[in-house]
Amino acid sequence: MNFAITSKGDSKSNTLMHKMRSYLLDFKLVYDEDNPDIVISVGGDGTLLYAFHRYKSRLHKTAFVGVHTGHLGFYADWLPDEIEKLVIAIAKTPFQVVEYPLLEVIIRYSHGGKENRYLALNESTVKSVDATLVMDVEIRGQHFERFRGDGLCLSTPSGSTAYNKALGGAILHPSIQAIQLAEMASINNRVFRTVGSPLVLPAHHTCMLKPVNGADFQITVDHLTLLHKDVKSIQFRVADEKIRFARFRPFPFWKRVRDSFISE
16 A cells, blocks of 8 residues: 655654654555555644645545644544554554545636636635625525625535634534535625525535626635636535545544533
8 A cells, every 4th residue: 555644844743754654664555655545644634734735636546544743633533642553553454434525616717718626625715805805696506695794715514613613604514515605794784784694505506606896806725825816706516526534443523523622
């Protein structure tokens, strides 16, 4: 089996990375950064997001597993003092694959140029460059509302515990095939009105944003921040692709939620 390891870059994560690489090579596994069957992320959720985007072209062939060296993350199964156990599991045990849905983002332009397509593991946000964001929101091809405010956030179920939660969105179990739309500081008064609540859209529903004023937007895709000019529309839906996680033991989602937000 081929493997690759991505590190957060701090001394603790780098030390663990080199130790795991040495152990796995001793087990006759092959280190291959270009075509890994399994990618080990050592760091935090941000490190795994980086690994996901690095290997997004081979999601159907690569599985991910995380070791967290900082605060408890949602994508990291293993603790630093468990790496020997993890190495043996990778080398000796067929792993279970758990698949989570992703967010597809398609940006089209008024000048008719080539559209851009992105995949997000956590979320994508849209903000105006220098003014209030005014967007017509369409769901399944039908006009839903005209949004005015700071911005909009579209998240995956696995990303629902990140920025989406800070915006008052619901926490969704990552097995649910859906995306969620949450507002950032919407303007609601006698003249302007939005639904004011997060919307959960199933896999067969598409959300389309169409600019009303302005055509230049700051769009994030997970940790990537992009400036897009002359935007005609931004389309969001559940992607056909999925991220695959290698599971060697149970990793209960609601326990992670409790440990992250409630437990002392």
